Amino acid sequence: MNEANVEKKRLTNPPQTVNISIKRREKLGAQQYTETFEIPYRKNLNVISALMEIRKNPVTKDGKQTTPPVWDMNCLEQVCGICTMVINGRVRQSCSALVDDLLLAAGGNTITLEPMSKFPNVRDLTVDRTPMFNHLKKVHAWVELDGTHDLGAGPRMAQEDVQERYAYSRCMTCGCCLEACPQYSDDNYIGPQAIAQVRLFNMHPSGKMNRDERLEALMEDDGITNCGNAQNCIQVCPMSIPLTRAIYETNREVTIHGLFGWLRK
Amino acid sequence: MASKIKIAVVGGGLAGLAAAMKIAEAGHDVDLLSVVPVKRSHSVCAQGGINGAVNTKGEGDSPFKHFDDSVYGGDFLANQPPVQKMCEMAPSIIYLFDRMGVPFSRTKEGLLDFRRFGGTLHHRTAFAGASTGQQLLYALDEQVRRFESEGKVTKYEGWEMMSLVLDDHQVCRGLVAMNLQTLELKVFNADAVIMATGGPGLIFGKSTNSQVCTGSAVSACYQQGAKYANGEFIQVHPTSIPGEDKLRLMSESARGEGGRVWVPRNPQDTRNPQDVPESERNYFLEEKYPAYGNLVPRDIATREIFQVCLEGGGVNGENQVYLDLTHIPAETLTRKLGAILEIYEMFVGDDPRYVPMRIFPGVHYSMGGLWVDFDQKTNVPGLFAAGECDYSIHGANRLGANSLVSCVYGGFVAAPSAIDYAKNVERKNTETNGVHTSELKRQQEINNNLIKQTGTENQYQLHEEMGKIMTDNVTVVRYNDRLKATDDKLIELQDRLKRISINDSNLWATQAVPHARQLKNMLELARVITLGALNRDESRGAHYKPDFPDRNDEKYLKTTIAEWSGEAPILSYEAVDVSLIEPRKRDYSSGKAKAAGAEEAQKAGLPLKEGGTPQFVPEGFEQKPKNSDRQNIVNEKDAQIKDGESFKEIHEKD
Numbered sequence: 001m002n003e004a005n006v007e008k009k010r011l012t013n014p015p016q017t018v019n020i021s022i023k024r025r026e027k028l029g030a031q032q033y034t035e036t037f038e039i040p041y042r043k044n045l046n047v048i049s050a051l052m053e054i055r056k057n058p059v060t061k062d063g064k065q066t067t068p069p070v071w072d073m074n075c076l077e078q079v080c081g082i083c084t085m086v087i088n089g090r091v092r093q094s095c096s097a098l099v100d101d102l103l104l105a106a107g108g109n110t111i112t113l114e115p116m117s118k119f120p121n122v123r124d125l126t127v128d129r130t131p132m133f134n135h136l137k138k139v140h141a142w143v144e145l146d147g148t149h150d151l152g153a154g155p156r157m158a159q160e161d162v163q164e165r166y167a168y169s170r171c172m173t174c175g176c177c178l179e180a181c182p183q184y185s186d187d188n189y190i191g192p193q194a195i196a197q198v199r200l201f202n203m204h205p206s207g208k209m210n211r212d213e214r215l216e217a218l219m220e221d222d223g224i225t226n227c228g229n230a231q232n233c234i235q236v237c238p239m240s241i242p243l244t245r246a247i248y249e250t251n252r253e254v255t256i257h258g259l260f261g262w263l264r265k
Numbered sequence: 266m267a268s269k270i271k272i273a274v275v276g277g278g279l280a281g282l283a284a285a286m287k288i289a290e291a292g293h294d295v296d297l298l299s300v301v302p303v304k305r306s307h308s309v310c311a312q313g314g315i316n317g318a319v320n321t322k323g324e325g326d327s328p329f330k331h332f333d334d335s336v337y338g339g340d341f342l343a344n345q346p347p348v349q350k351m352c353e354m355a356p357s358i359i360y361l362f363d364r365m366g367v368p369f370s371r372t373k374e375g376l377l378d379f380r381r382f383g384g385t386l387h388h389r390t391a392f393a394g395a396s397t398g399q400q401l402l403y404a405l406d407e408q409v410r411r412f413e414s415e416g417k418v419t420k421y422e423g424w425e426m427m428s429l430v431l432d433d434h435q436v437c438r439g440l441v442a443m444n445l446q447t448l449e450l451k452v453f454n455a456d457a458v459i460m461a462t463g464g465p466g467l468i469f470g471k472s473t474n475s476q477v478c479t480g481s482a483v484s485a486c487y488q489q490g491a492k493y494a495n496g497e498f499i500q501v502h503p504t505s506i507p508g509e510d511k512l513r514l515m516s517e518s519a520r521g522e523g524g525r526v527w528v529p530r531n532p533q534d535t536r537n538p539q540d541v542p543e544s545e546r547n548y549f550l551e552e553k554y555p556a557y558g559n560l561v562p563r564d565i566a567t568r569e570i571f572q573v574c575l576e577g578g579g580v581n582g583e584n585q586v587y588l589d590l591t592h593i594p595a596e597t598l599t600r601k602l603g604a605i606l607e608i609y610e611m612f613v614g615d616d617p618r619y620v621p622m623r624i625f626p627g628v629h630y631s632m633g634g635l636w637v638d639f640d641q642k643t644n645v646p647g648l649f650a651a652g653e654c655d656y657s658i659h660g661a662n663r664l665g666a667n668s669l670v671s672c673v674y675g676g677f678v679a680a681p682s683a684i685d686y687a688k689n690v691e692r693k694n695t696e697t698n699g700v701h702t703s704e705l706k707r708q709q710e711i712n713n714n715l716i717k718q719t720g721t722e723n724q725y726q727l728h729e730e731m732g733k734i735m736t737d738n739v740t741v742v743r744y745n746d747r748l749k750a751t752d753d754k755l756i757e758l759q760d761r762l763k764r765i766s767i768n769d770s771n772l773w774a775t776q777a778v779p780h781a782r783q784l785k786n787m788l789e790l791a792r793v794i795t796l797g798a799l800n801r802d803e804s805r806g807a808h809y810k811p812d813f814p815d816r817n818d819e820k821y822l823k824t825t826i827a828e829w830s831g832e833a834p835i836l837s838y839e840a841v842d843v844s845l846i847e848p849r850k851r852d853y854s855s856g857k858a859k860a861a862g863a864e865e866a867q868k869a870g871l872p873l874k875e876g877g878t879p880q881f882v883p884e885g886f887e888q889k890p891k892n893s894d895r896q897n898i899v900n901e902k903d904a905q906i907k908d909g910e911s912f913k914e915i916h917e918k919d
Contacts, residue, residue, distance in 0.1 A: 027773040042509070044613065044614070046508070046612070049509030052510060055776075056723060067770055068768060068776070068777065070776055072301075074305050074475045075305070075309060075475045075476075076475070076476065076510055076513070077310055080306075080310075081304075082305045096611050096612060098612070098614050100614055123446075123771075123774040126774060133410070136410060137410060137414045141407055141410070142365075142408055142410060143365050143366040143407070145364060145365065145408070148361055150360070150361070151360075151364065153363065154363030154364040155364075156374070157371055158371065158375055159370065159373075162368045162370065162371050165366075165368040166368040166393060166394050166400075169366075169403060170394075172304070172305075204366045206364065207366055
């Protein structure tokens, strides 16, 4: 083990105060504006606790009383995906964004928070990610069951296959991949999230039986061929989902289905 | 029944989705309400697994053993018939999730793999990596999405339930909910309502719960006449990672792999932990419990850590102790504990392989909840409950990996029960007699008044004060004088809440109005928890009073029932159904024998009397003089610990 790892690089000389600069919007369609808040530095702050501090007493750095900033949060363990925003220019979950790390990486004592840009901006830092859930409907991201009554054990599977599926099944629909994707905007491309879910269900022994309808959903205008291979998605995925592999494997399936699928009809 | 029945499900976690799926599958309409998109519900946080006695390991496991372990672990406070039913249903629940595509870990033959968990000797826990809750929730989310795309389920995500609509005979006819963007209030007509809103962890300020776990909607039901049962039973996990915003769970496996708990002998010691010499460290668990050391059972570990900090002995005098793994080679740690150590590093910034972790017990789960009968019906006709928000399964203490199975079981029972009720209930004139609009009006007035209200109090400050006093006095160790003082404080906070002003002039998507309403409801439930604890002069499961250290079955083998009165909750007590397994002393040092003995007795059709299994301390322990002094208790615990050959089964109850 490398001795250099003994302790993580820490903020050795923390500032007295931290500036939190927030891109705000009163409501859907309203003008965006920026407000900066100053909070006292404390150890172990994350972006959420900084926002909580501001919410308690929303006064800007210039001493102006304002409305409390609005953001989404729930699990705070980076598993529900709701608190995603753009922090210092990078899309990520705000619960796992530690103030120390952000200051260390950026220098200075200012952190900028912006809502994700690819979804309707409801207010301040909240966005509406309904399109992502609609994508899941479109690609039939479920296993068709005969019923939920007791039919005994499920199909046998090799642990190796389970592991690959497990990686895809961790997707929390946070939207980082879509925010970072240069091809995704206004629903002209379904995006890596839904494609990885197609892979997840097409790998399952019973899910496979509806393989074709999932592939056909990816052959429409907003389908898989819109991928420009920028590979940004895999860089920003907080769950380290092998999105580019999903796109590659699924694209191959789509191509074969496009060429020979009619033979099976 | 003239027209189609309609059922509203409130909450989109495991229990709510399980119920919604069953109702839709039966061909009925469901309105599914959830504060957050259902895929972001708190169920995602469950890590360990889901219990079911599938017995694939040739260990002779059985649903009866699962049942026995569960009621024993719950210190016999649960009514036994539904627990037995749940344990019998558990294997088929696991199989169903497998068919839905949950990536459960597999054996070499490609069968489901099972792991050992707390409170049992059997491999009974199916798991999907370290995120079983997330995987199970997603499977139900997918099935419900299928029904949604077929038009059978209508989701209302971003809606929070405010109140029930009750008719003149106190029959539930639907509910009123608020759109969290527009603050619009809307009536949801329903023949039956299923509550599946999870736990109330936010009453304690910071807990391991998600931010939606306020218990607010359940509290609204309670204030409209639903009974709340066993509120005082709150599970506190010994090792959580204190954060500025929440407490995150640190798995017990850290201690299982050799983690040592300590504090500097001088609490004001400001040195880095690595620089504190051995002689100046207080390994208080090892000192007090030489046999088990850091691996004492969860409730004991929780109490000891809490006590050290309460007395000012925590690191820097704060509520934290060290959980130290640094004496173990880094590569061993990476191999055995990699995933959980990453969580610590992600949120704290320190690498636990080189820097001792700082941990503290954290409020984790409510065993109490809405009172329900064996069909998940509350006492309000037309109102049902399932999952953590009902009280029915876990008694005084929940075993690990039983929460996921109880959520699904609750949903699967509540759904047919609600359908059956809805088919037979007469709507009479409730659609035209204005009960819905008058409730809507009442809720609108509450909102209007809240928005107009002015005062100098700050609602977030009040929430912090509530969380602090509840955490200090109503969690691990409980004293009657402090419980009384806590209730006084809660009354004070209720009064001060009338003088908050909503500090947000922009009401679009504001969080200030919903939070103020949640806070009011949380304060009501906080009183139920506190006064339930005050009234229960015994120690049982998660409820521990040093002044009453014994379990007292004669007086308190009873369910606490709280009913709202406008003043303090009215408490009453209901007998527990122990018709299947006779209560015996909870003593894990004889754990191995008890399950076997119990099953043999059952096979023989015998009631489980003390003679059957001499390893148990039989019933009758309650004949001991009450309030035996503390030293006796400590000695007794040490004695148990020395006897124990099978510690493993107790050390990880989650």
